Amino acid sequence: MTIRLIGYSALYPTLRVIICLKELGLPYELEPPASYQSLKDEDYIANKHPFGKIPVLFDGDFRITESRAICRYLTSKYQGKHNDTILIPNDVHKAGLVDQFISYELSYYDPPLSKLVYQEKFAKKFFNKDPDPEVIKQAREELAKVLDVYEKLLEGKEYLNGEYSLADLVLCPGTNYVYGAGHSDLWDSRPNVKNWWNRLCNRDTNKKSFEEIKSFWENLGK
Amino acid sequence: MTIKLIGFPYSGPTMRVIITLRELGLPYEFETPANFEVLKTEDFLANKNPFGKIPVLFDGDFRIIESRSICRYLASKYQGKNNNTILIPNDVHKAGLVDQFVSFEIFYYDPPAFKFVSQEVFAEKFWNKNPDPEIIKQGREELIKVLDIYEKLLEGKEYLNGEFSLADIYHSPYTHYVYGVAKHSELWDSRPNVKNWWNRLRNREAVKKTLEEIP
Numbered sequence: 001m002t003i004r005l006i007g008y009s010a011l012y013p014t015l016r017v018i019i020c021l022k023e024l025g026l027p028y029e030l031e032p033p034a035s036y037q038s039l040k041d042e043d044y045i046a047n048k049h050p051f052g053k054i055p056v057l058f059d060g061d062f063r064i065t066e067s068r069a070i071c072r073y074l075t076s077k078y079q080g081k082h083n084d085t086i087l088i089p090n091d092v093h094k095a096g097l098v099d100q101f102i103s104y105e106l107s108y109y110d111p112p113l114s115k116l117v118y119q120e121k122f123a124k125k126f127f128n129k130d131p132d133p134e135v136i137k138q139a140r141e142e143l144a145k146v147l148d149v150y151e152k153l154l155e156g157k158e159y160l161n162g163e164y165s166l167a168d169l170v171l172c173p174g175t176n177y178v179y180g181a182g183h184s185d186l187w188d189s190r191p192n193v194k195n196w197w198n199r200l201c202n203r204d205t206n207k208k209s210f211e212e213i214k215s216f217w218e219n220l221g222k
Numbered sequence: 223m224t225i226k227l228i229g230f231p232y233s234g235p236t237m238r239v240i241i242t243l244r245e246l247g248l249p250y251e252f253e254t255p256a257n258f259e260v261l262k263t264e265d266f267l268a269n270k271n272p273f274g275k276i277p278v279l280f281d282g283d284f285r286i287i288e289s290r291s292i293c294r295y296l297a298s299k300y301q302g303k304n305n306n307t308i309l310i311p312n313d314v315h316k317a318g319l320v321d322q323f324v325s326f327e328i329f330y331y332d333p334p335a336f337k338f339v340s341q342e343v344f345a346e347k348f349w350n351k352n353p354d355p356e357i358i359k360q361g362r363e364e365l366i367k368v369l370d371i372y373e374k375l376l377e378g379k380e381y382l383n384g385e386f387s388l389a390d391i392y393h394s395p396y397t398h399y400v401y402g403v404a405k406h407s408e409l410w411d412s413r414p415n416v417k418n419w420w421n422r423l424r425n426r427e428a429v430k431k432t433l434e435e436i437p
Contacts, residue, residue, distance in 0.1 A: 050371045050374065050375060051326070062315050062318075064318050065325075066321075066322050066325035066326070066329070068321075069322040069324070072321055073314065073315075073318030073321065076317065092295065092298050092299045093284050093295075095295075096284075096286050096291060096294070096295035096298070096299075097286065099288075099290075100286055100291040102291070103287075103288035103290060104288065106328065107273075107288065153272065
């Protein structure tokens with residue numbers, strides 16, 4: 001039974017799921033939609049995602065949407081089956097903390113990060129809009145405050161919950177974009193955060209995924 | 223070993239946890255900070271929540287924050303222990319769908335509902351500000367689209383994933399605020415599936431009791 005993933009790997013929620021599939025050693029088929037507009041078609045809304053979004057994952061007949069829910073489902077079902085990678089610990093307290101850090105990401109880290117991703121990567125190329133310096137400034141300030149919290153919580157730890165987990169994975173794709181778009185100082189000026197991000201960049205799955213995305217952007221201009 | 227919950231009874235996130243504790247039949251101590259300023263003190267940031275928010279839960283020495291993470295932790299650890307209530311199904315596919323509906327709540331339902339709540343319930347009461355009609359208008363337009371989708375999702379179902387789950391709990395506090403406190407009941411009541419779902423939810427003992435306790 002094949003896993004089918006509908007999405008664009010250049011959009012980082014899809015990339016979250018791709019990294020998770022790779023971390024778990026799961027084969028899959030990536031199916032980019034015909035166009036961004038097709039996500040609003042009646043057929044897409046009825047049979048793929050009721051809110052007209054990507055990614056959508058089919059595991060055989062089972063359909064699931066929303067990137068973090070997809071990652072958690074894949075982990076619950078497949079972790080330990082193809083390799084030793086543990087993304088959600090078995091211990092209920094450790095799992096609780098991984099979940100807490102995933103909530104940090106969606107509540108505090110991702111909002112300013114996604115503003116920067118839009119401004120720096122998508123505004124000009126896809127919407128013909130110039131990046132807005134005021135939005136960028138505010139997003140940087142917000143993200144800086146969050147990274148100050150992360151600097152303390154990473155003290156004496158290699159990853160957010162000590163060992164690598166889904167909590168680290170979920171923020172890799174977006175961070176990769178913003179770090180490489182001229183904002184690396186936000187991470188590099190904080191020693192614990194800097195080491196943590198370096199460690200994450202050096203994971204095989206991330207290295208490979210980031211390389212693939214780089215080619216996408218380089219070929220876009222051609 | 224006692225469970226200690228720190229929060230405010232009128233806070234939506236705190237209410238999520240209170241409803242979950244009650245649904246699971248778990249006793250707990252409830253501690254309300256003296257005021258909002260306490261949340262920004264060095265001690266609170268260092269020992270309770272580094273982002274200066276509530277709720278915070280202590281289960282013995284174990285500390286956890288972020289309301290939906292707290293609820294998931296409680297369900298994972300205690301469901302089935304004090305009663306038969308299942309909040310996260312054991313089947314991995316059903317659990318995956320509950321998780322998906324939680325994500326719908328976070329990203330699609332909660333933001334427009336909170337626009338109403340922030341302006342019509344909190345602005346004057348807590349922030350000494352006048353409600354902003356533009357934000358309310360946006361909230362209404364967005365929420366209508368979301369409820370139209372929920373109307374389809376709930377077809378033939380009593381709850382979002384068929385059986386009651388964490389996903390339904392999370393929707394309760396802000397729905398109550400918009401429906402009952404800010405009095406926009408027509409948004410739910412004009413959609414039969416959504417109307418029945420909300421009626422079912424707000425009549426559950428744990429939900430009813432928690433909503434009644436809002437000061």
